[in-house]
Amino acid sequence: MVGYGVVGKSVTTILAGRYAEKGREYGFNPKIVAIADIDGAVINPRGLSPEKLEALKQTRPISSDSEFGHPEMAAQEVIESVEAEVVVEVTPVNIKNGEPALSHITKAFKTGKHVVTTNKGPLALAMPALTELAEYNNVHFRFSGTVGGGTPMLEFAKRCLAGDRILAIRGILNGTTNYILTEMSQNRVTFQQALTNAQKLGYAEAEPSMDVDGFDTACKVVILANWIMNKKITLKDVDRTGIREVSLHALDEASKRGNTIKLIGSIDGGGKPAVKPMEIAKSNPLCVSGVLNAITFSTEFAGEQTLVGRGAGGPETAGAVLRDLLAIRHILADRMLR
Numbered sequence: 001m002v003g004y005g006v007v008g009k010s011v012t013t014i015l016a017g018r019y020a021e022k023g024r025e026y027g028f029n030p031k032i033v034a035i036a037d038i039d040g041a042v043i044n045p046r047g048l049s050p051e052k053l054e055a056l057k058q059t060r061p062i063s064s065d066s067e068f069g070h071p072e073m074a075a076q077e078v079i080e081s082v083e084a085e086v087v088v089e090v091t092p093v094n095i096k097n098g099e100p101a102l103s104h105i106t107k108a109f110k111t112g113k114h115v116v117t118t119n120k121g122p123l124a125l126a127m128p129a130l131t132e133l134a135e136y137n138n139v140h141f142r143f144s145g146t147v148g149g150g151t152p153m154l155e156f157a158k159r160c161l162a163g164d165r166i167l168a169i170r171g172i173l174n175g176t177t178n179y180i181l182t183e184m185s186q187n188r189v190t191f192q193q194a195l196t197n198a199q200k201l202g203y204a205e206a207e208p209s210m211d212v213d214g215f216d217t218a219c220k221v222v223i224l225a226n227w228i229m230n231k232k233i234t235l236k237d238v239d240r241t242g243i244r245e246v247s248l249h250a251l252d253e254a255s256k257r258g259n260t261i262k263l264i265g266s267i268d269g270g271g272k273p274a275v276k277p278m279e280i281a282k283s284n285p286l287c288v289s290g291v292l293n294a295i296t297f298s299t300e301f302a303g304e305q306t307l308v309g310r311g312a313g314g315p316e317t318a319g320a321v322l323r324d325l326l327a328i329r330h331i332l333a334d335r336m337l338r
């Protein structure tokens with residue numbers, strides 16, 4: 001595992017608690033053999049015990065652990081030198097150059113390791129190249145925590161709707177902006193007041209641009225477009241407008257028509273993928289409140305299918321990591337049976 005923050009710690013909590021249960025259910029017995037963070041690593045080729053994983057949450061830096069610590073050992077070196085099947089990449093997002101995750105992921109592929117990540121940065125900037133590199137190296141690449149957090153939006157579209165044809169996707173894919181717009185429309189506060197509330201509650205960063213200018217939603221649109229609609233696009237191909245200009249007056253006018261304004265990420269067959277504030281009917285199933293996320297898939301046979309759920313959170317996103325590990329495990333097991 002690379003990165004030991006909110007998601008990384010939740011992953012170890014879930015894995016430690018679920019070893020026995022998942023082992024019985026799926027013949028699945030994952031061991032965490034190394035964790036690398038910015039200061040160094042801990043490595044135990046036999047697997048870090050649940051007790052050690054728990055203790056490491058209080059150890060700062062983790063590489064100061066007297067038994068298994070490797071101070072200053074960089075993540076790239078850990079990925080290269082440690083024997084492992086999968087790298088779980090959960091470092092902070094960066095949409096300028098995708099680093100450090102981009103280097104971690106490519107290093108993992110080149111050393112024959114599958115990758116599970118929750119980090120949107122490398123995917124937003126280089127998804128077509130990364131999926132090609134994974135195929136070339138004959139490894140699997142999964143990222144279900146990048147869109148919808150724990151809500152399985154990518155799997156639902158890819159697996160459950162496999163027999164259908166998805167014609168268009170529309171989604172509220174960012175909880176922070178949804179919270180701000182909900183506050184503005186329900187409590188009649190200005191954008192700035194709603195943003196300040198979101199920051200106080202920990203929903204928005206001190207530097208909120210990633211959310212309020214629509215970058216986060218645009219990253220998710222890129223991932224959906226590539227993975228679900230087979231489009232080969234990156235962040236620069238998405239038309240993007242954030243919510244800074246949404247006024248109380250516009251929300252009031254929308255309300256008179258039975259509508260409200262939401263930040264919608266959309267992809268359809270022909271047009272350019274887009275992120276922009278749009279008026280939608282309050283009665284539309286997509287119209288969720290607060291920090292919830294929602295996505296509607298318009299399909300050829302089944303009509304509209306909408307999925308609603310929490311779009312972020314440590315345990316939720318860690319659940320998506322576990323789901324991806326299981327998916328890789330299933331593919332490998334099927335291959336062995338053939």
Ligand SMILES: NC(=O)c1ccc[n+]([C@@H]2O[C@H](COP(=O)([O-])OP(=O)(O)OC[C@H]3O[C@@H](n4cnc5c(N)ncnc54)[C@H](OP(=O)(O)O)[C@@H]3O)[C@@H](O)[C@H]2O)c1
Pocket residue numbers: 002003004005006007008036037038039075090091092093100118119120145146149311312313314317
């Ligand atoms: N939290 C969520 O609800 C959520 C939901 C969906 C997706 N995600 C995505 O999942 C990823 C992880 O999120 P998070 O909330 O766990 O972030 P976080 O709490 O900031 O944790 C990131 C971890 O990566 C470490 N790190 C930074 N640079 C590194 C490097 N060069 N090498 C190795 N480790 C490095 C950090 O160490 P330091 O603390 O020492 O800097 C920290 O331990 C992000 O990309 C995020 O966008 C998060």
